[in-house]
Amino acid sequence: MEFQSLKDGTCFYFQGPVNIGYLQNGEEGMLIDAGIDASAMKKVLKRLRQEDLPLTHLFITHAHSDHYGGANYLQRQQEVHTAAPILEAAILQHPILEPLYLFGGNDPLPELRNKFLEGAPIKIDQMIDEGFCQIGSFAIEAILLPGHSYYQLGLLYQGIFYAGDSYFGEKQLEKHGIPYLTDTQAAMDSLHKLQRITCQGAVPGHGTFEENFQSTVQANLEYHKQLLDWLEEEIGKKTDGMSHEDIIASMCATYHVRTQQLSQWLLFRTAVTAYLTALLKQNRITSEIRNYRWFFKAAS
Structure with missing residues (x-):
């Protein structure tokens, strides 16, 4: 340290x-x-x-x-x-x-x-x-x-x-694959807010101090957008939609995250759900309860 x-x-x-x-x-x-x-x-x-x-x-x-x-x-x-x-x-x-x-x-x-x-x-x-x-x-x-x-x-x-x-340092984004969020839309709004802050430099919780930290903030925005676009495309491949649990499994496998323990799986479930709810808020997907499962479909 x-x-x-x-x-x-x-x-x-x-x-x-x-x-x-x-x-x-x-x-x-x-x-x-x-x-x-x-x-x-x-x-x-x-x-x-x-x-x-x-x-x-x-x-x-x-x-x-x-x-x-x-x-x-x-x-x-x-x-x-x-x-x-x-x-x-x-x-x-x-x-x-x-x-x-x-x-x-x-x-x-x-x-x-x-x-x-x-x-x-x-x-x-x-x-x-x-x-x-x-x-x-x-x-x-x-x-x-x-x-x-x-x-x-x-x-x-x-x-x-x-x-x-x-926001996270770029190495931390790559390391975690799917960053932990509770609300992706709120996180992206916060990143835009960060870009408007006037200061001499910033310290993230994970990463290094940067005077010109806005480029790292922009990298975070682009990373979240990439995950949202991937998720929308993945759901769109299934005409009948995808269940919540299948989406979690698919996204975790694609981004090579480790969910061997229940605690890890629960954290990634929350993170994946944060991206799903952002797509819902942006009207890019729809959801319904079908056969006792939460299903998501591409917006028509």
Whole structure:
């Protein structure tokens, strides 16, 4: 995990599999996200101590465990004022909600209650909505960027934008094949919103800091469009339509994703459904319940 300065004395980030931002203002310091587990947080705390940097605040961009899993350990080590977006805060305080919604509302099986889907609960001191806000001494603009998560907020501070998972580095897009989304249309709207943000550079949740990040944002838009076009064409090949489960199987096979575990399959089911609902919203396909299954057909 490499600690990088983005703006002298104010904006930094820990670059790793999941990036963690850090802001400093005098005697106050704030982490943006907390990594997946205690091990990640221990590395962060060790480096901050080495650099003699304060840590008084924590902000979580969205309630996915790879971004908040280390927060419980941090809160047990020291007092830290913790802020989070509204709605996301409910999941952070009650993390069973993630495996619960992924499992369609049924009580999740024990195998779904793991650190990748359910981090340890954390205390939230301040809930944040979109707009300008004050977290301790940090005057921040919070920007709503749903699509990957329900109420994800990116933070703009001193010209540096911490984007959460509103977009991915191009290597990450290729690696995952079908990126995890809850609403593809909302995610694409968020990407267009990102292109209008004026800043000196951006840090994604997965990827690297870029001053000219708009080209990576555009690559994300084009990737989502490619998947939507493929899906529309695939459904159009079947005159009688395709069932939801057959579409999931076909898309996962085509994009070579691994679904050997139930938890993986549920994540990709959500992602594929996000692309299907985008096509429905764009009136490019239709759906119906037939023979107790959810079927999709090309729009006539």
